[in-house]
Amino acid sequence: MLLLARCLLVVLASSLLVCPGLACGPGRGFGKRRHPKKLTPLAYKQFIPNVAEKTLGASGRYEGKITRNSERFKELTPNYNPDIIFKDEENTGADRLMTQRCKDKLNALAISVMNQWPGVKLRVTEGWDEDGHHSEESLHYEGRAVDITTSDRDRSKYGMLARLAVEAGFDWVYYESKAHIHCSVKAENSVAAKSGGCFPGSATVHLEQGGTKLVKDLRPGDRVLAADDQGRLLYSDFLTFLDRDEGAKKVFYVIETREPRERLLLTAAHLLFVAPHNDSGAAGPAPGPSALFASRVRPGQRVYVVAERGGDRRLLPAAVHSVTLREEAAGAYAPLTAHGTILINRVLASCYAVIEEHGWAHRAFAPFRLAHALLAALAPARTDAGGGGSVPAPQPAAEARGSGPASGIHWYSQLLYQIGTWLLDSETLHPLGMAVKSS
Numbered sequence: 001m002l003l004l005a006r007c008l009l010v011v012l013a014s015s016l017l018v019c020p021g022l023a024c025g026p027g028r029g030f031g032k033r034r035h036p037k038k039l040t041p042l043a044y045k046q047f048i049p050n051v052a053e054k055t056l057g058a059s060g061r062y063e064g065k066i067t068r069n070s071e072r073f074k075e076l077t078p079n080y081n082p083d084i085i086f087k088d089e090e091n092t093g094a095d096r097l098m099t100q101r102c103k104d105k106l107n108a109l110a111i112s113v114m115n116q117w118p119g120v121k122l123r124v125t126e127g128w129d130e131d132g133h134h135s136e137e138s139l140h141y142e143g144r145a146v147d148i149t150t151s152d153r154d155r156s157k158y159g160m161l162a163r164l165a166v167e168a169g170f171d172w173v174y175y176e177s178k179a180h181i182h183c184s185v186k187a188e189n190s191v192a193a194k195s196g197g198c199f200p201g202s203a204t205v206h207l208e209q210g211g212t213k214l215v216k217d218l219r220p221g222d223r224v225l226a227a228d229d230q231g232r233l234l235y236s237d238f239l240t241f242l243d244r245d246e247g248a249k250k251v252f253y254v255i256e257t258r259e260p261r262e263r264l265l266l267t268a269a270h271l272l273f274v275a276p277h278n279d280s281g282a283a284g285p286a287p288g289p290s291a292l293f294a295s296r297v298r299p300g301q302r303v304y305v306v307a308e309r310g311g312d313r314r315l316l317p318a319a320v321h322s323v324t325l326r327e328e329a330a331g332a333y334a335p336l337t338a339h340g341t342i343l344i345n346r347v348l349a350s351c352y353a354v355i356e357e358h359g360w361a362h363r364a365f366a367p368f369r370l371a372h373a374l375l376a377a378l379a380p381a382r383t384d385a386g387g388g389g390s391v392p393a394p395q396p397a398a399e400a401r402g403s404g405p406a407s408g409i410h411w412y413s414q415l416l417y418q419i420g421t422w423l424l425d426s427e428t429l430h431p432l433g434m435a436v437k438s439s
Helices: 002-024 071-075 100-116 155-168 358-364 366-378 411-423
Strands: 084-086 122-126 145-150 172-177 180-184 204-206 212-214 223-227 233-251 253-257 263-266 270-274 290-293 302-309 312-324 328-337 341-344 347-353
Touching: 084 100, 100 122, 100 145, 100 155, 100 180, 145 155, 155 172, 155 180, 204 223, 204 341, 223 328, 233 312, 233 341, 233 347, 233 366, 253 302, 263 270, 263 347, 270 302, 270 358, 290 347, 328 341, 328 347, 347 358, 358 366
Parallel strands: 084 122
Antiparallel strands: 122 145, 145 180, 172 180, 204 212, 223 233, 223 341, 233 328, 253 263, 253 312, 270 290, 270 347, 302 312, 302 347, 341 347
């Protein structure tokens, strides 16, 4: 048995070494000077990528119209770049309003236009639409789309202008009309465009030895309160962070329950368990609770919270009182436990994000859990020869140095996300994706 375990460990270790090599290696032509990329103009009616605009591989689904009186209006930012001409025929400044991602891509494109055609500037004919001039569910209503031309309105340049927009990083570019190019970007109503799914560093977990701990302070060896697939509370091993960004300030969805009153912050693409309508909570969650993206949870739905009844601690459904779209907090952490669930601020959440299928995600992490178990089995606590004391099993290098788990999105999560984009449809994956798709 030990020999078999060692063989499996060698295979897994080899995989860990090979994957980074494939991702970061120089590839063909290493050491050779790269020639400038030859740009090919787009043909009339061509769009890149070659998928529908509101699908995962492009700009993602429509999130809802933004008006000046809506909560989401603060998602829009004005663009006063002097190198861009805004038509602004409404004389309201609406064409200058856009999401930060759209603004960044547009500013990058403005530089490319001036480099390509000295003396010519980028021109925006349509930006955010507050008057309903576009088709239903147009991304113009969210400030995520712009229609562009060159300042000289030379239509012979528009094919190349479209190509420059692709190179500038727009998520979807369409040579829509002889009179303009249409460009759009992914949604930005949460930091899920930069990370799969996380909690703020101030979130708390419950430890087996008693008390609570900030999620940012978790380390391998901690056992935290979680739940099994039958809704029974238990303590589960903390394995690693699927995402960890301690320095950034991010915005989160805020979900508050009415009774008992609990408050949970998490990113849009993170999964939260929602109780079915027939779950009374008499004996924990009923079979088959839904795991929904946080961005899809609505007031009136019920999530699971820890409650004390007659000296017994159990999970009970609690009605969601409010869902706030944005709140800034420091740090972003996505802890993974052996059971794939975790109680954060006394609310039951999945450890997974991006894919709206908790069961699939948990099964997909089975090889990772197996590798973790094998490493633990092959590096048991050893007896110190000098004093007979117990010495804990060695941790991975970064953690052994005392720096904690590595920062950034875990390589295994990125690998699964890439596979998911090949195999799954856009209704299963969150439209905002992960850093590997939006950076």
